[in-house]
Amino acid sequence: MTSKIDTVAWRDERVRLIDQTRLPGSLVYIDCARVEAVADAIRRLAVRGAPAIGVAAAYGLVLGLAGHRAATRDAFFARLRDVSALLAATRPTAVNLRWALDRMARRAEDRAGEPPARLWDALLAEAQAIHREDEELSRAIGRAGAALLADGDTVLTHCNAGGLATAGIGTALAVVYAAVEDGKKIRVLADETRPLWQGARLTAWELQRAGIPVAILCDGAAPSLMARERVGAVLVGADRIAANGDVANKIGTLAVALAARHNGIPFYVAAPSSTLDLSIASGAEIPIEERAAEEVSAPFGEAIAPAGVVVLNPAFDVTPAEFVTAIVLEKGVVRPPYGPALLALYGQKSA
DSSP, rough: OOOOOOOOEETTTTTEEEOGGGTTTTTEEEEOHHHHHHHHHHHTTOOHHHHHHHHHHHHHHHHHHHGGGGGGGHHHHHHHHHHHHHHHOSSOOOOOHHHHHHHHHHHHHTTTTTTTHHHHHHHHHHHHHHHHHHHHHHHHEEEEGGGSSSOOOEEEEOOOGGGGGSSSSSSHHHHHHHHHHOOOOOEEEEOOOOOHHHIIIIIIIHHHTTTTEEEEEOOOGGHHHHHHHTTEEEEEESEEEETTTEEEEETTTTHHHHHHHHOOOOOOOOOOGGEEEESSSGGGGGGGOBBBBBHHHHHOOOOSOOOOOOOOOOOOOEEEEOOOSEEETTTEESSSSHHHHHHHHHHHHHH
């Protein structure tokens, strides 16, 4: 299996992140000494991908509390609430962010009677546990989904759902890596994924690094190329999955799902259980982040549209469960009807 990418790390009371805005040109690390720097990195997509931002947020909370280890318990918990609110506001759609912060808050409440210094140690241990678990989950997702791919398959993917999106080896790409480890020859077609080109910049970089054949294509070319290139499966990640199996993922995913249905190609979603939000009935309840107009009108600082033109820039769309062939989770492959199947695997889990 591919070598791990250290997307997120805790080093010397700093949060170290790969600055993904600099890839593929330069592999640059950001050492965040303040929680505000972590929040900024999440907001501007220096770190992105639902699982990775969950891990980054957990470490960011620890970082934001580092200066309060000698404070009173009341001051410590007040600071915890403030830091959590700061981090939670950075990306509204990806549920892993709130899931990680809520888990950290529960850990603090469980140890509320202890001095702040010991509370801080417990929170650091919890963030490290979230990190380790995400590594394990990504490998389990890969193992669970590898059988879905056949030797010689061409797989189409959208956005980046590899090691750069997690603390491990990925979600959708973990399935590819596991299939390759099983001896299968897999080729990947990576949608550019506009407006920020996560497919062209990040997925292509990862797969080249792993020695897996990859070709990038314009997002609009995917429907016609599915048949011409004999795509055997579409495989994407997710930022939030509702109780009925509706999936929020990077904008453009819905178009890919519709094209896959038209071409009779299976459409698979791979994600850890931390991406499930069984507290909401359907994708209609998922908040969709609207991002800055400049990402579309002036990508990477280069103006390509008339000044002052109105821009619509939703970061995500929702693919209805009816277009999802199966969801790959760490406990196995789930097929419709998703409501009963998800509850059978994960009970009344709520993010």
